[in-house]
Amino acid sequence: MDTTRNTALEAWMKAHGHSSSSLAEAVNQAQERLTGRPGGHDGSSVRAWKAGRVRWPKSATRRALEDVTGLPATALGFVPRRRTTPSPAAQREDPDMKRRTLVGGVAAAAAAAAAPGSAAPRRIGMSDVDRLRHRFAEIIASDHRYGGQHPIEQRAAALAAEALNLQNAGSATQRVRGSLYACAASFRSSAMWAAIDGGRYDEAVKHMREAQALAEMSGDQAIKFRIWSHAGTMYRHMGRPADALAANDVARGLHITRRDPMFASLGLARQGAIQGTAQDRTGTRRAFDQAHDAMYRADPDGCRPVWMRAFYDEAELHSLALSAYLSLGDHPTAEFHAHRCLAALRPYMARSRAIATTRLAHAQLAQGDADAATATAMKVADDAATRHPRVSRMLQEFGAALRATAPGSATVQTWTDHVAAWRTTV
Structure with a gap:
């Protein structure tokens, strides 16, 4: 049996700080969420995947792995059992060229097919x-x-x-x-x-x-939805709620939202975030109630594109609600959604965790708890605090609000020292 090491899985684990045991535990938990039955994997299971002794895990395991990592099983280095045997010509291909094609992606293959002197057009x-x-x-x-x-x-x-x-x-x-x-x-x-x-x-x-x-x-209806929904988010961040609602309405009007309640839920949740920016308290609450209802109606195992499976879930819904209620100035409700979001986030959602943590700090500070807010803000990972533009900006705003709330306090000095330490990592 071919036991070529699964270097793609090893690289993902290294990048996300997973040991064999911790990944096994995360997969077991994901499998229980998806199927109602906990998985039975341990460190030896993951080592078998990495060593290539298991090339194509069972379907429930693959779904759980995809839920944990946000990647399809094939992108994690797993190989379907039924795979087309390469032609003799492909087997004789120069190894250096194969490496360049893998690293450079499909562009090299396209250029080779279109090159002058090719015997026949490539299919x-x-x-x-x-x-x-x-x-x-x-x-x-x-x-x-x-x-x-x-x-x-x-x-x-x-x-x-x-x-x-x-x-x-x-x-x-x-x-x-x-x-x-x-x-x-x-x-x-x-x-x-x-x-x-x-x-x-x-x-x-x-x-x-x-x-x-x-x-x-x-x-493609799904990608049309993604683009128009992103447009709504873009205009919301630009402070143009009317344009944001108009763009989001285009996404919500696509027939994919009637075919799959999960798309309807995402459209409604983003509508709620926009209405929070527009100071529409009633509309915000109604949109999130409807978004929850639609999510509960959706088939959790429905066939959806990777971008949708990788991010939209209960945690993202609470993240959007957190943003909306911060905009409305309803800080206790914002804090509630922040805690719910952070509890539900999947392990690989580093960017989302940093944003939700920073927003939680803002909600706590607005309620007068400078010490708790500062402790929360200090939990943001160094790389997100210094390299993610939106997180960096929100933390700068947090520091300004903290200095205005508790000028000259020990808490402000603690935050100042922490920010200085962050800057040394850049």
Whole structure:
């Protein structure tokens, strides 16, 4: 039996600080959430995955792994049992070229197919689309860990270009071409989101326009929803609630929200966040009540795109409610949602944890508890505090509010010293 080590899983575990035992425990908990029955994995199970002795875990285990990591099983290095045997020509391929193709993605393959002197046009198929989808899953994982950073935006935009280049690399069916446009739109929407998260709104608008055009050519309802829903969030952050509601209404009007209540729930939750910004207290409360109801109606095992499975759950719903009630000045309710959000966050949601923790500190400070608020803010991880634009800005605002609330106090000095220590890590 082939026991090639699963280096992709090992790399993910190292990046997220998981030992074999801690990952096994997280998978067991996820399996219980998904199936109602706890998993029976331990450290030896994970070591078998890493060693390649188990190439394709059982379906319940794969679903739990995908829930914990936010990545499809194939992106974690697992190999389906039924796999097409490579042709002799592929087996004779130069190892250095194979390495370059893997590192560079599908663009190198597209360029090779289109190069002068090729004997015949290359046939572009769903295997090419699948490779792009795996790269998209990697972008999603980077966003959840780092968020908002310019390199993520640049990488997503470059991958969108690769997907479009593949359109001209050979012949393809209409289904494949539609899927390629959907991949390009997905990458461009991730570039848009990274720009929004980093406060680079001019760039976000440019990505949005490109993403919208690509989504129309793809006909993919899910990616159309993502783009228009992101547009609503963008306008909310820009302080334009009327435009935000209009964009979010486009997302909510797509028929995918009637087919799948989970999409309806996300649209309603983001509507609630926008209405909080607009100071519509009644509308905010109604939207979140409806978002909860829709989430409970949704099939938890429904077939959804990786970006949706990777982030939208009870924790994200509470995160949006936390944002809304902070905007409304209802700080006790905001604090309630902050605690619920933090308790439900999946382990890999580093960016979301930093944002929710910072917002919790703001809610506590607004209620007059400077000591508790400062202790909370000091829990934000160093890399998020110094490298995530939105988190950094919110922490600066927290420091200013703290100095105004408790000028000259020991608490302010504690915070000042902590911020100085953060700066030495940059």
